[in-house]
Amino acid sequence: MTVERPNLDDFLMKLNADQFLKLDCAGKTPSEILDSASWLIQADESVPLKPKPVKVEGGDIGALLTDPIPLPNGDDPPEGTLPRQYSLWQQTDPVELSKGKVVAGTPELSVCYANNMFCFETEESQAAFMAEPRKYLTEEPSMPENYRLMMLGPKGIGVHTQAEKLSEMYGWKVIDYPKLVRDRLTDIL
Helix, strand or coil, X not given: CCCHHHHHHHHHHHCCCCCCCCCCCCCCCHHHHHHHHHHHCCCCCCCCCCCCCEEECCCCHHXXXXXXXXXXXCCCCCXXXXXXXXXXXXXXXXXXXXXXXXXXXXXXXXXXXXXXXXXXXXXXXXXXXXXXXXXXXXXXCCCCCCCCCCCCCCCCCCHHHHHHHHHHHHCCCCCCHHHHHHHHHHHHC
């Protein structure tokens, strides 16, 4: 047994399924191997080369992720199409977030872009995103300086660590309420 084989197996395990081809070539002619490889790398016609934003009708949160969105020609997507998921913004309106406002979007104003679901507060935000989706996704979202966030959790879960990281990232002031109460009680007593 050589050292290269385990290293190669480890390398292949770290790759995604779409980053390598695995072919069983035993007993096949070169033309059969070529045909097999060509079939594996053929383009998926259900996925456009350049993603386009598509308005999603409906208002049920669960249905946004599970109901099929028809192709531009009206057909249902083929079996094996990747499932949709909420974007990194979850249900926060990315257009308003780019303006420094944290606003929850509504499922009635949803758009599917590159298999990610985006929710918007207003039709104007939805229209702006439909016109230029990449504009709102390539830049890091700007968070307002006076945004208030309350984090709760039992001791040892990492609330203070996460609060400090958010403070470093966005410049928010961290207020440790239990510490304020303890300090105030110490002053009184």
